[in-house]
Structure formats: structure tokens, C-alpha cells
Amino acid sequence: MTDGDYRHVYIVIEHEDGRLLQVSLEMLGEARRMMDDFNKRYSSKEKVVAVLLGSNVGEVPKILIAHGADAVVCADSPELRHVRNTIFTKVISQISLDKGIAEKVEPEYAPQFKRPRYLFFGADSIGRHLSATVMAELESGLASDINKLVVADLQITHQNKTGGKPITYDKTLEMYRPDFSGFLWTTILCLDNKNPALQKDYHPQACSIIPGVFEVPKEDSTRSGTVIEYSPRFDEKDLLVKIIDRKVIKSEIDFDSAKAVVSFGRGVKDSPEENIKMIESLASEIGAQIGITLPLSKRPFSVSQSIDSTYLIPDRVIGISGRKVSPKVYFAIGISGAMQHIAGMRDSELVIAINPDEDAAIKNECDIFVRGRMEDVVPVFLEELKKQRQVVQA
Ligand SMILES: Cc1cc2nc3c(=O)[nH]c(=O)nc-3n(C[C@H](O)[C@H](O)[C@H](O)COP(=O)(O)OP(=O)(O)OC[C@H]3O[C@@H](n4cnc5c(N)ncnc54)[C@H](O)[C@@H]3O)c2cc1C
Numbered sequence: 358m359t360d361g362d363y364r365h366v367y368i369v370i371e372h373e374d375g376r377l378l379q380v381s382l383e384m385l386g387e388a389r390r391m392m393d394d395f396n397k398r399y400s401s402k403e404k405v406v407a408v409l410l411g412s413n414v415g416e417v418p419k420i421l422i423a424h425g426a427d428a429v430v431c432a433d434s435p436e437l438r439h440v441r442n443t444i445f446t447k448v449i450s451q452i453s454l455d456k457g458i459a460e461k462v463e464p465e466y467a468p469q470f471k472r473p474r475y476l477f478f479g480a481d482s483i484g485r486h487l488s489a490t491v492m493a494e495l496e497s498g499l500a501s502d503i504n505k506l507v508v509a510d511l512q513i514t515h516q517n518k519t520g521g522k523p524i525t526y527d528k529t530l531e532m533y534r535p536d537f538s539g540f541l542w543t544t545i546l547c548l549d550n551k552n553p554a555l556q557k558d559y560h561p562q563a564c565s566i567i568p569g570v571f572e573v574p575k576e577d578s579t580r581s582g583t584v585i586e587y588s589p590r591f592d593e594k595d596l597l598v599k600i601i602d603r604k605v606i607k608s609e610i611d612f613d614s615a616k617a618v619v620s621f622g623r624g625v626k627d628s629p630e631e632n633i634k635m636i637e638s639l640a641s642e643i644g645a646q647i648g649i650t651l652p653l654s655k656r657p658f659s660v661s662q663s664i665d666s667t668y669l670i671p672d673r674v675i676g677i678s679g680r681k682v683s684p685k686v687y688f689a690i691g692i693s694g695a696m697q698h699i700a701g702m703r704d705s706e707l708v709i710a711i712n713p714d715e716d717a718a719i720k721n722e723c724d725i726f727v728r729g730r731m732e733d734v735v736p737v738f739l740e741e742l743k744k745q746r747q748v749v750q751a
Pocket residue numbers: 502537538539621622623624625627649650651652653674675676677678679690691692693694695696697698701711712713714717729730731732
């Protein structure tokens with residue numbers, strides 16, 4: 358492997374008819390930070406390359422450049438208007454391996470170029486699916502749901518990868534992932550196999566990135582970049598799956614206009630039916646919408662049919678696997694504060710957490726932490742709210 362084999366970070370951009378999803382800009386911001394640092398450390402000129410698939414994408418490439426892309430590879434075709442996994446996988450894989458594109462991104466290294474060094478996807482329902490199928494196609498590894506990225510030179514000794522000898526892996530992407538409800542960090546590496554008996558390169562080093570973790574960079578319309586038009590190649594069999602009709606289903610749970618959201622998690626466990634009813638009263642008293650954590654949508658408790666079908670449903674999940682909310686007041690009741698949940702409520706103005714565990718991660722994410730069991734704390738809140746209401750009405 359030479360330094361020219363693998364170059365740049367490629368980022369798979371998501372948008373809905375030209376409306377960029379926030380996670381795309383967040384990935385660009387993080388890639389820009391990472392590659393500026395990378396280029397300084399390694400005296401290099403590797404680029405941030407946005408990969409944009411769509412139909413009539415208009416001004417989107419300009420916006421991507423203004424948010425940090427050095428180049429935008431634009432595959433514009435009516436067949437790419439909406440995501441279909443088969444053809445999107447094919448086109449992203451084609452783009453990743455295309456020397457013509459590499460030539461336009463950085464002519465100097467184009468003859469050696471094999472693949473991108475790094476490849477990012479959003480960790481949402483589209484990006485999670487695509488990342489898996491693209492990386493299978495490119496025969497490399499994937500780290501999913503990442504919330505921190507570090508480039509490092511690492512000395513590794515591994516039975517299979519290095520044949521038991523210490524070998525330095527340059528420019529390795531350390532991909533950090535919160536596991537076990539965010540209580541443990543796992544660092545995932547995607548390493549070439551340098552054991553002479555099993556030699557195989559694993560590039561790009563790829564990951565999907567949790568939405569809401571990285572900041573959107575400030576738009577700078579004076580930035581310049583290269584827009585590379587790419588004509589995707591399809592076979593007839595790639596187009597067998599057709600989109601005949603498409604309906605965007607609007608959720609019946611309206612979090613957008615709710616000024617307050619009361620969410621609960623596994624902390625309801627001691628008496629789920631009574632606790633959920635108590636939370637329902639609190640929400641009704643302050644006119645709040647009700648949210649839940651992901652495990653609650655898997656119906657872990659035995660409760661009445663009406664509670665089950667009203668509250669323990671995927672539509673109410675707050676977080677990366679569910680909804681993003683930004684109310685004036687957010688109650689987190691019996692919620693530990695895992696990163697995947699926090700990403701969905703981080704933009705709330707005032708966060709009040711109720712939890713007996715002072716070490717719960719939610720303590721670092723809230724404005725008011727009430728240490729105690731919900732069974733003791735929520736009734737006090739309710740009583741006080743009722744008193745206040747009587748004073749106002751009198
Ligand atoms: C790929 C992936 C995606 C995910 N997406 C999401 C997502 O979108 N949204 C999401 O929420 N999670 C998501 N998760 C799960 C997430 O990692 C956590 O496991 C989950 O958020 C934890 O839920 P919890 O806080 O209800 O439960 P726990 O972590 O079990 O926390 C329960 C809390 O209740 C407290 N408690 C106990 N008794 C009481 C009491 N009597 N009164 C008050 N508090 C009490 C405890 O101290 C504890 O802090 C995802 C995980 C993965 C791997």
C-alpha cells in the first residue's frame with residue numbers, strides 16, 4: 358500500500374428533494390475539522406468529498422461547499438430522486454472506486470488511487486441500511502452509530518491482522534461508539550490485514566454517524582470547491598424495483614407544536630401501570646405531549662391494553678431511532694440519559710430530570726436534576742401545579 362492508494366473522506370449526503378437533512382451538514386462539519394487537522398499533521402492535502410445522489414439537485418452542491426466540502430460528486434438522474442437501496446448502493450460504490458472522479462478531486466494521486474480513505478454515512482434509517490450494503494459491496498468494515506472520531510497512528514499486535522508482530526497502522530480512524538446505554542465506550546478500528554499469510558486491505562474505513570452529535574458548521578459562501586458531474590451506470594435489472602406511489606405518513610403524535618414534552622423510561626418498572634398513569638396526569642396538567650425511550654417501545658412491561666397501545670409505541674420514541682423534539686420544557690422521568698436518547702431532546706430549552714441515581718448520565722444533560730424516585734417526586738409536582746392553578750384561577 359502506498360500513500361496514494363487511499364485518499365480523502367467521502368460523505369454520503371442525505372436530502373429530501375433538495376432539502377438537506379441536518380446530519381449531512383453535521384458530518385461535513387466534523388469531516389472538515391478532522392481533515393484540516395489531518396492535513397496539518399501529515400503535511401497532506403486530502404479532501405472532504407460530498408457524494409450527492411438525486412434528481413434536479415439545483416443549489417445543493419453550492420450549499421455543501423459553503424459548509425466545508427472541497428468537492429461534490431453529483432449523480433443527478435430521475436432514477437435517483439428517491440432512495441432505492443439497490444441502485445443507491447451501486448452508484449455510491451461506483452463513485453468510491455472511480456479513478457476519473459479521483460483525478461478531478463486531486464490529479465496528483467489519481468494514478469494510484471484505489472478507494473477513499475474514510476467514508477461516512479448518517480446513522481438514520483436510510484444511512485444505516487445503505488452503509489451496510491455499500492460496505493458489503495466494497496468488502497470493507499463498518500462501525501455503526503459513532504459519536505466521536507479520532508485519527509491516530511497506532512501500534513497493533515494481533516494474531517490474525519499482524520501475524521502476532523507489532524505493526525504501526527498510520528492514519529487509523531478510531532471510531533467511538535456508546536454502548537450499554539452509553540455507559541461504555543467502544544473504539545472500533547477497521548484495519549488492513551498485514552499478516553503475509555492473510556494479506557487483504559480493508560478500505561474505506563467507514564462508519565455511520567449519530568445525528569445531532571456534531572455541530573453544523575457556519576455557512577461560508579466565499580468557500581470554493583469543485584462540482585463533479587457523474588453519470589451513473591445502471592443495468593435493467595437494477596431498475597426492477599420501481600416507486601409507483603409515495604406517501605409521507607405524518608405521525609399522529611404532534612411533538613412539533615408541543616411546548617412541553619414529558620418522557621419516561623425504564624424507571625417506571627416498579628409499578629408501570631400506575632407510574633405511566635401518574636405521568637399521564639402530569640402531562641395533562643401542563644398540556645404536554647408524551648415521549649418514551651426506545652426500550653419502552655419494545656413493550657417490556659405488562660400493562661393494560663389502553664396504556665400499551667397509547668404510549669408504548671415506536672411513534673413516541675425520542676432519539677436517533679425516533680423523533681427529535683425541541684420543546685420549551687422537557688421532563689426526563691426514569692431515563693438514564695443514553696447518547697441515543699439525548700440526541701433527540703438536546704435542543705429543549707429547559708430539561709428537568711427525575712432519577713434516584715445521581716450518577717445517571719442525564720444529570721449532565723439537564724438544567725434541573727431532582728434526585729428521587731418518580732413515585733415520590735411526581736405527586737409533589739402534581740400537587741404543587743394544582744395549587745398554582747387554583748391561585749391563578751382565584
Ligand atoms: C443503535 C441504537 C439506537 C438507539 N436509539 C435509541 C433512541 O432513539 N432512543 C432511546 O431512548 N434509546 C435508544 N437506544 C437505546 C439507548 O442506548 C438506551 O438503552 C436507552 O435510551 C435507555 O433507556 P432508559 O433510560 O429508559 O433505560 P435505562 O438505561 O435502564 O435507565 C432507567 C433509569 O431509570 C432510573 N430509575 C430507576 N428507578 C426509578 C424510579 N423509581 N424513578 C425514577 N427513575 C428511576 C434509573 O436510575 C435509570 O437511570 C438505542 C440504542 C442503540 C444501540
